[in-house]
Amino acid sequence: MYSWSQSMGDNVALPAFTWEVWANNRAHHERLRKKSAFCWSKKKYAGNAIKTAKYNVLTFLPLNLYEQLHRMANVYFVFVILLQTFPEISTLPWYALIFPLSCLLTIRALRDLLDDIVSAGWRLCKGVLVAPCLASFAFPFSFCWKKWCDICVGDIVRLHKDSLVPADMLLLCSSEPNSLCYVETSDIDGETNLKFRQALMVTHQELTSEESLAAFDGKVTCEEPNSRMHSFTGVLQWRGETHALSGERILLRGCKLRNTNTCYGLVIYAGFDTKIMRNCGKIKRKKTKLDRMMDRLVVIIFLVLLATSLCLAIASGFWAKTFQEKHSYLAALYQHTTPAKQAFFSFWGFTILLSVIIPMSMYITFEFIYLVNSYFINWDLEMYYAVKDIPAKARSTSLNDQLGQVEYIFSDKTGTLTQNIMSFKKCCVNGTIYGNGLVLTQSCHGGKTLDSSNVGLREAAHRDSDPVLREFLRLLAICHTVMVEERGDQLVYQAASPDEEALVLAARSLGYIFLSRTQDTITISELGVKRTYQVLAMLDFNSDRKRMSVLVRDPQGAIRLYTKGADTVILERLRGRGPNQDFTERALDHFAEETLRTLCLASKELSEEEYDEWGRRHRMANILLQGRACELDRLYEEMEQDLELLGVTAIEDKLQEGVPETIQLLKLGNIKVWVLTGDKQETAMNVGYACKLLTGDMEILEEKEVSPAVRFQPRVLSLKDTILQKGEVLQKKGQLWQLLSCRGTTDPQEQGSLVEKAFVDLATSCQAVICCRVTPKQKALIVQLVKKHKKVTTLAIGDGANDVNMIKTADIGVGISGQEGVQAVQCSDYALAQFCYLQRLLLVHGRWGYLRICKFLRYFFYKTFAGLVTQVWFAFHSGFTAQPLYEGWFLTLYNVFYTAYPVLSVGLLEQDVSAKKSLQFPELYTIGQQDKLFNYRIFCVTLLHGVSTSLTSFYITLWAFEDHVGSRTVGDYESFSVTVATSALLSIPLQFCECRSVPSPLFTLLYTSPNALTDPYVLLVVLLSLVVNTIPSLTIRSYNAITGNTSIQQVRICFKYQYLEPVRLLLVMGWMPFPMEVTRPLISLQKICWKARQEPEPSVELRTHVPRGSFHHRSSYAFSHQEGYAGLITHGESLHTKGTHTSKGTHTSKGTHTSKGTHTTNATCATTPLHPQETTPSWPSHHS
Secondary structure (H helix, E strand, O other): OOOEEEOOOOOOEEEOOOEEEEOOOHHHHHHOEEEOOOOOEEEOOOOOOOEOOOOOOOOHHHHHHHHHOOOHHHHHHHHHHHHHOOOOOOOOOOHHHHHHHHHHHHHHHHHHHHHHHHHOOOOEOOOOOOOOOEEEEEEOOEEEEEEHHHOOOOOEEEEEOOOEOOOEEEEEEEOOHHHEEEEEEHHHHOEEEEEEEEOOHHHHHHOOOHHHHHOOOOEEEEOOOOOOOOOOOEEEEEOOEEEEEOHHHEEOOOOEEEOOOEEEEEEEEOHHHOHHHHOOOOOOOOOOHHHHHHHHHHHHHHHHHHHHHHHHHHHHHHHHHHHHHHOHHHHHHHOOOOHHHHHHHHHHHHHHHHHHHOOHHHHHHHHHHHHHHHHHHHOOHHHOEOOOOEOOEEOOOOOOHHHHOEEEEEEOOEOOOEEEEEEEEEEEEOOEEEEOOEEEEEOOOOOEEEEOOOOOHHHHHHHOOOHHHHHHHHHHHHOOOOEEEEEOOEEEEEOOOHHHHHHHHHHHHOOEEEEEEOOOEEEEEEOOEEEEEEEEEEEOOOOOOOEEEEEEEOOOOOEEEEEEEOHHHHHHHEOOOOOOHHHHHHHHHHHHHOOOEEEEEEEEEEOHHHHHHHHHHHHHHHOOOOOHHHHHHHHHHHHOOOEEEEEEEEEEEEEOOOHHHHHHHHHHOOOEEEEEOOOOHHHHHHHHHHOOOOOOOEEEEEHHHHHHHHOOOOHHHOOOEEEEEOOHHHHHHHHHHHHHHOOOOOOHHHHHHHHHHHHHHHHHOOOEEEEOOOOHHHHHHHHHHHHHHHOOEEEEEEOOHHHHHHHHHOOEEEEEOEOOEOHHHHOOOEEEOOHHHHHHHHHHHHHHHHHHHHHHHHHHHHHHHHHHOHHHHHHOOOOOOOOOOOOHHHHHHHHHHHOHHHHHHHHHHOOOOOHHHHHHOHHHHHHHHOOOOOOHHHHHHHHHHHHHHHHHHHHHHHHHOOOOOOOOOOOOHHHHHHHHHHHHHHHHHHHHOOOOOOOOOOOOOOOOOOOOOOOHHHHHHHHHHHHHHHHHHHHHHHHHHHHOOOOHHHHHHHHOOOOOOHHHHHHHHHOOOOHHHHHHHHHHHHHHHHHHHHOOOOOOOOOOOOOOOOHHHOOOOOOOOOOOOHHHHHHOOOOOOOOOOOOOHHHOOOOOOOOOOOOOOOOOEEEEEOOHHHOOOOOOHHHO
């Protein structure tokens, strides 16, 4: 709610905004300050320098340490190291923990620094600016070149063609007629079609020279910086007058100047105050599900450790008391201590002794495994795009395992799924389908026959024997809002949408070339003959009409109306069913089955009397002050009746290679794909059908079916399309919203939470979801909603700056190196060249990464418990004195040296199936989504198995060492510890054989008796421990084989592994530390393999036939998102004076370069030779 005040001497009500910008007055803006935290203050107007790097030279060390101490494991390690500084309770040497902790913190700090340098690059403006750019701003009497970071609020900036806009600016004037300015907003909303902005008429007329611009002292009062991309409210006060400002006057940062030689703007918002940066989310550290689980496990293990230490400490106190009472003659040794004091010191001693159960080396190995697996992604040649020499890039090294747990993918449309290249593919004219070199005609009996003459559309157009085809092509060349400009010997087209450009280019290729237009005429070349038509009226397109028309008078004086639009609005306005209408409607269905964008073309002829009457009312409606739009719509509706159908066109919005196949594989892997786009509904739906995200057997629930029930829903939750599978969910959707409305809650926050939950429940019940017309911030909020209410792993993929916020919000962000720059790549976790590489990134590398990390964790915890829990059992036989069983160096090197090789090999090289099988059976991916390979239950099984191994190793050795063993005396303390350690070290790799057949090297233990490992009796003790440790796993495996749960032969068939010998296969399937957890995935895989043998999987290449029940799905009239250029054309505001192609000299700055020769344009601009009669029209082979 704004308060309104009356301007002095003016009749314009001014909003009481607080953001004031004075032109050419830097000193004033630098003086103004605003309150910050506590008593600090900062400048009110931000500078234009943007640094998005997390660290700098001063903050790197303290901030990184602060972040690392957020990990519970690091806090635990620091706590134990502090305990070790007290000699009274220290039981381990100081280097046992402080050295590995220092290595861990250093490795992680270097990794974080490298990630920050790579992702942010200490660059300016991540998400908008790729390379340093220059702009020039006004000092008194002159312009000088300055870097973006030197631009301030209130500066006047001069931009040249193809320049990026460095800040949010008010357009003052330009070199185009009426100070129009054409911009491309692909970095903001993903749209490559041109949009126009126009300066105020007063600034256009008055600011005609650099001196006048330098003397400009206007004041802009507007709204505070905000994230609303498509709205702006403010006023310009200058020379005692007040002028209203809207979004049509603003150039946003990140826009690219197109087809405009020069423009001048006043900086309103700079730096982080700009709208694009307000839509960019904050940099957040991403943690995987396993990371969060490990934090909780560290707390659980620490609590168990404390409980164990407490129990042992209590036992130590009782033992000391009993010992003192029994051996009173030793009272002198205990005169300075008591049992309670001894128990207290024993508690802390056991805490330090057992601290190695949480191995610090596991985290160091973690980082190394993550790093190497990231390089595996970088080196994968299957994800290398040779066309543009772009490999896959893992920009983050800590999310590899999470790639195997993704459940929802949020994808941009333009540039991610599609190439945003429109191509005229087919058309149907007068009962004949032209396209792909074939002509499908209608027989006299109404059936369809294939004409073997293979006469293409180009030949038919040049033969000029069909009057309907002639009118069809004439309509393509006349009925549009494309503007043309002569540059050298080329004609440059600029269109409001790629569709219009494709149609005009198709007409040009067939000999009907659009040459020029004025305010009331349009000139085309028809097969080399130049003809000028008088434009009587232009009935522009809008989203409600879904059509546009142009009323022209041809050179012979006849008046005709040409109309093109969606079939749903054109077919119902025809005069009657013509002889070819049924066939044309079947052709529409045929085109729709091929997911082409269709358009109906129609016309009619008017008499002079009809036009005079309608024209009189049209002129009166144009001057109405109230109800003008409604009256014009009524007149347009009246005119566009009794049409004659000419034909239909079919345009292909080219998908990226492999998109349908990739989406199909992801669906089979139980991954749901949502499309979040700034495009409109018809376009998004058409692309959804093209990429097989939508199919004909899906029920579509549109926004209008949901909005009445959620009228209090926040604006951000504007869901355009929700596609539900037929069934129970669709039948109950009404009950869901009724239940929501009947809650009767009055708390707005609770209401909003209910709406969010209902929205997410409904949307996640769908097979696919398409959200249209969403802003960058809304994309991120939708991702956040799903994360909040479903607790699932999300992945966002996009290619433009409008996807940056979504990419940073999702658990995993993937950037596409597309045509919209590298903005998305710069803030992504993974960079790909094509969307199709996503299937290999997730189904192969993601699943392998998850499998490797899970097996690594299971084995690491197992070997840690198996080898080090023996300290607890030893305490029962050492008087609970916290005496370590092993020597200090062995404890330090146990995980780093003695058992590092096997666990490292599984973390780097483990593959259960090949990459080919991973893609052939995407159902295997669901194991990671369900957390099957590592969870709390598996951790408990691992704990019990490790404890049982330690019990066996310790007590078998203790039983053997009760008396002196062997021919010589080896029953000393060191020999006992070496024997226990050897039993554990050899038992661990045997259990590990189920993961990888790799030996564990046995090194000579430091400071051990040379007789320990040479005595035969000791070796027999070790062998007995190995046999006893493997019996439980072998028994469980044998039981499963007997009961039929699995078999060695079935596992051999499923995995197709070639083992060297049957005995090793028996070991692999028998000696496993976690038989049940491995068996279940094997059983699932065996079922998949059996299904594949019985019923082979269909090819991923899907057929194009999509049954349709109605016509409303087949036509996607995808013109511009706003009204076209008709208003500019009819008012003459966009047209140069005949014979001139540059602006007045007053707006052309010194050093401005003009185009010569051939002009290369973007996706919505095209060039054609100036003299069409001298050029043979070319028709692409795939458009014949």
